[in-house]
Amino acid sequence: MAKKKEGWKELPIGAIIVEPGSSRKFKTGDWREGKKPVVDKDKCTNCLFCWISCPDSAIIVKDGEMKGFNLDYCKGCGICFTQCPVNAIEMVDEEKE
Amino acid sequence: MKVAAKTANEAMAEAMRQINPDVVAAYPITPSTEIVQIFSQFVADGLVDTEFVPVESEHSAASACTAAAAAGARVMTATASQGLALMNEVLFVTAGLRLPMVICEIARTLSAPINIHCDHSDTMDQRDTGWMQFYAEDSQEAYDLVIQAVKITEEAFLPAMVSADAFILSHSLQRIEMLDDKDVQNFIGEHKTPFSILDTDKPITVGPLDLQDYYFEHKRSEAQAMRDAGKVIEKVFSDFGKKFGRKYNLIEEYKMKDAKRAIVLMGSTAGTAKEVVDTLRADGEKVGLVKVFAFRPWPTEEVNQALKNAEYIGVMDRAEGMSGFGAPLFTEIRSSLYDENKNPDIYGYVYGLGGRDTTPGDIKKVFDDLKKVENGKKLDRNNYLGVRE
Amino acid sequence: MGINLKELSKQEDFFTSGHRACAGCGPAIALRQALLVAGKDTVVSFSTGCMEVVSTIFPYTAWKVPYIHSLFENSAATMSGVEAAYNALKRKGKIKKDINLIAFGGDGGTYDIGLQALSGAMERGHNMLYICYDNQAYMNTGIQRSGATPYGASTTTSPSGKVIPGKTRRRKDLTEIMAAHNIPYAAQASISDWRDYMTKVEKARSIKGPKFIVVFAPCQLGWYYKKEDTIKIADMAVKSRFWPLYEVENGVHKITKDPKKVIPVEDWLKLQGRFRHLFKGENKKIIEEIQREVDMRWERLKKLEEAGL
Numbered sequence: 073m074a075k076k077k078e079g080w081k082e083l084p085i086g087a088i089i090v091e092p093g094s095s096r097k098f099k100t101g102d103w104r105e106g107k108k109p110v111v112d113k114d115k116c117t118n119c120l121f122c123w124i125s126c127p128d129s130a131i132i133v134k135d136g137e138m139k140g141f142n143l144d145y146c147k148g149c150g151i152c153f154t155q156c157p158v159n160a161i162e163m164v165d166e167e168k169e
Numbered sequence: 170m171k172v173a174a175k176t177a178n179e180a181m182a183e184a185m186r187q188i189n190p191d192v193v194a195a196y197p198i199t200p201s202t203e204i205v206q207i208f209s210q211f212v213a214d215g216l217v218d219t220e221f222v223p224v225e226s227e228h229s230a231a232s233a234c235t236a237a238a239a240a241g242a243r244v245m246t247a248t249a250s251q252g253l254a255l256m257n258e259v260l261f262v263t264a265g266l267r268l269p270m271v272i273c274e275i276a277r278t279l280s281a282p283i284n285i286h287c288d289h290s291d292t293m294d295q296r297d298t299g300w301m302q303f304y305a306e307d308s309q310e311a312y313d314l315v316i317q318a319v320k321i322t323e324e325a326f327l328p329a330m331v332s333a334d335a336f337i338l339s340h341s342l343q344r345i346e347m348l349d350d351k352d353v354q355n356f357i358g359e360h361k362t363p364f365s366i367l368d369t370d371k372p373i374t375v376g377p378l379d380l381q382d383y384y385f386e387h388k389r390s391e392a393q394a395m396r397d398a399g400k401v402i403e404k405v406f407s408d409f410g411k412k413f414g415r416k417y418n419l420i421e422e423y424k425m426k427d428a429k430r431a432i433v434l435m436g437s438t439a440g441t442a443k444e445v446v447d448t449l450r451a452d453g454e455k456v457g458l459v460k461v462f463a464f465r466p467w468p469t470e471e472v473n474q475a476l477k478n479a480e481y482i483g484v485m486d487r488a489e490g491m492s493g494f495g496a497p498l499f500t501e502i503r504s505s506l507y508d509e510n511k512n513p514d515i516y517g518y519v520y521g522l523g524g525r526d527t528t529p530g531d532i533k534k535v536f537d538d539l540k541k542v543e544n545g546k547k548l549d550r551n552n553y554l555g556v557r558e
Numbered sequence: 559m560g561i562n563l564k565e566l567s568k569q570e571d572f573f574t575s576g577h578r579a580c581a582g583c584g585p586a587i588a589l590r591q592a593l594l595v596a597g598k599d600t601v602v603s604f605s606t607g608c609m610e611v612v613s614t615i616f617p618y619t620a621w622k623v624p625y626i627h628s629l630f631e632n633s634a635a636t637m638s639g640v641e642a643a644y645n646a647l648k649r650k651g652k653i654k655k656d657i658n659l660i661a662f663g664g665d666g667g668t669y670d671i672g673l674q675a676l677s678g679a680m681e682r683g684h685n686m687l688y689i690c691y692d693n694q695a696y697m698n699t700g701i702q703r704s705g706a707t708p709y710g711a712s713t714t715t716s717p718s719g720k721v722i723p724g725k726t727r728r729r730k731d732l733t734e735i736m737a738a739h740n741i742p743y744a745a746q747a748s749i750s751d752w753r754d755y756m757t758k759v760e761k762a763r764s765i766k767g768p769k770f771i772v773v774f775a776p777c778q779l780g781w782y783y784k785k786e787d788t789i790k791i792a793d794m795a796v797k798s799r800f801w802p803l804y805e806v807e808n809g810v811h812k813i814t815k816d817p818k819k820v821i822p823v824e825d826w827l828k829l830q831g832r833f834r835h836l837f838k839g840e841n842k843k844i845i846e847e848i849q850r851e852v853d854m855r856w857e858r859l860k861k862l863e864e865a866g867l
Contacts, residue, residue: 077382077383078386079386080385080386080387080389080390080393081390083383083386083387083390085267085326085363085390086265086266086267086268086326086375086387087265087266087376087377087379087383087387087616088266088364088373088374088375088377089373089374089377089614089616089617089618089619090364090371090373091617091619092372092373092374092619092621092622092623093574093576093619093620093621093622094576094617094618094619095574095575095576095577095613095615095618095619095620096574096575096576097576097618098576098578098615098618099576100575100576100577100578103581104581105581118564119563120563120564120567121563123563123567124563124566124591124594124752125587125749125752125789126587126590127579127581127582127583127584127586127587127590127788128575128577128579128586129571129573129574129575129590130575133567135568136564136567136568142575144575145575145576147580147581147582148581149581149582149583149778149785149786149788150582150785150786151582151587151785151786151788151789153786154786154787154789154790155789163786191642191643191646191647191650192639192642192643192646194638194639194642218646218649218650219646220642220643220645220646222638222639222642222682223682224635224638224678224682225674225675225677225678225681226674226675226678228631228632228635228675229632229635229638229674229675229678229679232628232629232632232635232636232638232639232675233635233636233638233639233642234639235628235636235639236603236626236628236635236636236637236638236639236640236643237639237640237642237643237646238639238643239626239640240601240639240640240643240644240647241643241647241652242642242643242646242647244639244643258629259628259629259632262628262629365624366601366624366625366626366640367601367624367640367643367644367647367653367657368624369598369599369600369601369623369624369655369657372621372622372623372624372625373624373625374614374619374621374624374625375624375625375626375627376604376614376625376626376627376628377614377615377616377617377619377627378610378611378614378615378616379616380615380616383616383617
């Protein structure tokens with residue numbers, strides 16, 4: 073982020089962005105307002121309802137298994153918490169961690 | 170080569186057939202409708218491979234062409250007047266995205282009041298869009314400029330419009346020399362693009378949100394492209410001249426070498442003006458004409474060079490500009506010459522609005538006025554030619 | 559066919575993290591789900607609006623498929639041009655693959671300023687899918703009423719005041735307007751019912767010609783509810799029959815979800831600040847009017863379906 077911004081001769085023609093998904097360099101995790109999601113894997117059934125409902129692709133899934141949250145991007149909205157059918161996700165105060 | 174009688178509409182449609190663009194999205198409007206009609210028939214008869222998109226508005230015509238250009242297609246359309254005005258918002262996008270595209274434009278008034286006849290209000294309205302602008306004097310030039318514009322726009326990475334005067338050119342039969350189809354194809358070559366939004370293996374984002382930290386740099390780069398476009402145009406004009414014998418320049422000088430009094434104008438009126446110059450020259454008057462082909466990019470050096478010996482200049486604008494001062498061509502000329510050591514006396518003449526006929530007498534009046542100034546008479550800086558008081 | 563989350567989760571997101579949509583953004587969910595079905599060989603066009611602004615702030619893009627934004631009102635015309643280029647270049651052998659073309663727009667860009675371009679594109683029959691994410695107002699510019707804003711809702715240009723109780727006009731029925739273009743597929747979906755929505759996207763993908771889906775995507779900022787409730791609000795809109803899930807395939811209406819337990823529309827309105835003024839004094843009759851209209855529209859839809867129309 074601290075990189076010096078390009079001059080006009082260095083930028084690609086027509087303001088195009090050539091790197092797909094470059095937004096991942098922009099971390100939105102610091103948008104959370106004090107609450108973050110935690111999952112109780114004993115309760116989790118890997119239904120992936122949290123994953124399909126996340127606006128920020130911040131649910132980590134590997135081989136069909138829910139592995140937790142990518143807090144670099146999680147904005148703390150709590151939709152996953154409302155969508156979990158077995159109440160395995162809780163929103164907890166970040167300070168208390 | 171083939172000699173034919175063609176209106177500018179027919180000539181530009183023929184040029185489009187020979188160019189055989191990938192995509193044409195167009196909408197009818199008087200007086201450029203014919204271009205679209207004739208081209209539709211070419212499509213229907215299988216004479217071109219073009220995807221023709223009969224859109225529901227000029228806004229969509231420009232939008233579809235712009236997007237098709239971003240997808241790597243060679244694109245063209247035709248329009249006039251309100252159609253061009255409706256495209257305005259999109260024209261900035263085409264140029265800002267640095268996409269090649271050619272519009273066959275028929276110069277017509279803008280409402281209100283509504284009028285379908287010739288003046289340059291429509292193209293002058295678009296002069297800040299980042300599009301190159303060329304003005305034809307006759308069908309031959311309209312035809313030649315459209316073909317050359319394809320190559321220019323693809324090498325300059327800026328879009329271009331070629332303008333021919335409504336009815337005076339669009340609907341008047343003139344003799345033209347047409348190139349062979351294969352010569353046109355060889356001249357324009359295969360269309361290559363640095364990127365395409367149809368390349369899903371190399372996904373790019375086109376048209377992002379640019380904020381305070383990048384917008385200015387992108388605009389600076391676009392401005393440079395326009396500054397550099399003159400060189401591209403000259404190169405293409407030169408290639409065309411070498412291959413086909415008709416050499417164009419950013420401006421055309423007519424008997425300017427020793428001209429003390431000069432008229433500057435664009436488009437079809439040049440034909441009439443040349444006749445008046447000839448008549449006056451026969452009487453020993455040192456008069457000349459500068460016809461501007463490329464209004465964008467503005468050819469400062471060429472204009473100044475052509476006018477370097479002129480002491481009294483009348484600039485004829487077929488658009489008002491509504492600046493409360495001078496019309497567009499007048500202000501450009503006057504601004505260009507400001508840095509010259511000689512300080513010529515420059516007067517503006519707005520003429521021919523709404524298709525008002527411009528006679529040799531009108532043009533002679535401009536030269537006469539300039540002569541009166543030379544003899545010490547005072548003249549208003551900006552004048553109207555051929556309007557009833 | 560069939561949406562399998564485990565399978566889908568193995569592929570990457572083509573609309574990815576790091577975009578600047580608000581926490582709990584409904585439209586962001588709509589985009590993600592559509593792109594998961596559409597897959598890699600997809601080209602997207604976008605109208606100006608929230609999702610365009612948040613997803614492509616130079617030099618960052620949340621898109622991993624080719625994306626083009628031109629203007630507010632021309633997403634459909636833009637995709638018309640892409641499709642024309644695709645056809646031309648494919649015919650010349652310059653492109654080999656089959657590519658999905660999806661035009662996106664918000665409700666402002668679709669119901670209102672972009673309706674002409676959309677209508678033209680659908681009538682011309684371009685092989686594309688248009689998806690409207692509907693959050694029922696101009697959210698990008700700060701919650702102004704649109705043709706999609708429902709009757710009674712308070713927005714910044716239809717504010718509830720001492721004499722006017724929010725928006726006084728009904729919203730347009732865009733799905734029916736699109737179906738009236740005699741296109742092969744028009745559907746109404748919601749982010750609450752991802753299976754239904756993604757199935758519709760997949761179905762649309764398999765049909766040649768112009769397709770249209772409007773997906774209900776609540777906006778916590780503009781509707782004034784708690785940000786974790788985005789999907790719950792969408793779900794209640796479906797369960798109250800305010801937002802029926804249905805499709806019109808080749809002119810035939812089919813309800814794709816008939817809520818088992820129907821809730822009063824009042825329960826849904828109550829959770830949203832934009833309807834708060836309706837619960838005061840005289841305005842309560844507006845709630846009854848809204849319920850009557852919801853019932854009437856549902857009945858109409860039922861009759862169309864039963865008649866095989």
